[in-house]
């Protein structure tokens with residue numbers, strides 16, 4: 134139950150802005166270290182308006198950038214800890230298949246560069262020709278020069294179970310979570326930070342901003358250049374017509390067309406549920422916009438049709454009729470090399486060391502690590518994880 138304004142405490146060691154996965158993971162980490170923590174979430178917990186909407190996310194060790202691959206490996210024990218605490222599996226190792234034009238560079242990586250990193254890190258994979266991919270994984274009519282690899286440790290993350298578990302763990306550790314309380318202003322000074330909301334204000338020693346796509350308007354008045362581009366990724370489910378077959382998670386790297394980036398990716402059946410639906414989505418970075426509150430939450434019909442056509446052409450084990458079309462709000466830094474924003478606010482902001490900002494990027498794999506790193510940066514001034522290249 135929500136406490137009334139007059140009885141709630143107004144000072145916290147840490148105020149976390151954003152009750153999504155990173156915010157909740159940070160709340161867990163902070164409260165477990167014995168600190169008073171308040172999480173402020175503008176919508177309801179587990180809402181679908183941000184970048185954590187949907188049931189599943191890809192889990193993969195392969196990256197074109199070695200530091201990101203290392204970071205994923207470093208996140209593994211933290212996921213295991215969370216799974217043990219919650220008594221359920223969150224990362225399901227169904228394998229990860231990357232294939233296509235091996236030299237095509239995309240925001241999601243490049244097959245050849247990712248293989249070089251797997252080699253350098255001594256991580257296993259099997260190299261596959263187009264005909265292997267067709268025979269083993271039931272893709273069809275792939276261009277003959279397509280190649281790729283299967284990495285057995287990849288798979289998918291159970292998004293809703295992760296969020297729910299983080300929420301429960303944060304509260305069990307003593308964090309307060311106030312949902313439907315939008316933040317209106319963040320005012321850091323040398324002695325602390327004032328956080329103004331629709332319902333009042335709080336003082337905090339440290340503030341962690343983890344509001345994803347919604348962070349930019351909160352940071353702009355502080356002069357923080359959170360330069361992200363937003364787009365709504367369409368998504369749809371397709372019925373698998375062969376009850377004895379399942380897909381690993383996969384990503385098809387293809388040369389862009391004149392209209393779009395021509396990238397598609399998908400999953401197998403949800404290992405934590407029953408049913409014969411699998412998700413396939415286009416990764417089209419088009420129709421970019423700036424304001425997260427302006428999202429339409431309506432999938433572009435052309436994107437759904439492109440996906441259904443790709444499924445009809447290349448995935449004979451699926452009925453190409455798209456079901457449950459939806460969107461997911463994606464926020465990526467405009468500078469694609471940087472991948473994320475993570476760090477203290479820039480020194481030009483008064484009280485910068487009291488403000489930790491995380492946001493943007495494909496971050497679900499790193500959630501427990503990012504939550505812990507936010508708290509380490511806030512309380513200790515540094516984190517042991519190598520996140521320096523994401524700094525402001």
Ligand code: BEZ
Nearest residue numbers: 191192193241398416495
């Ligand atoms: C990823 O694994 O980072 C990813 C997967 C599908 C679409 C975009 C990104």
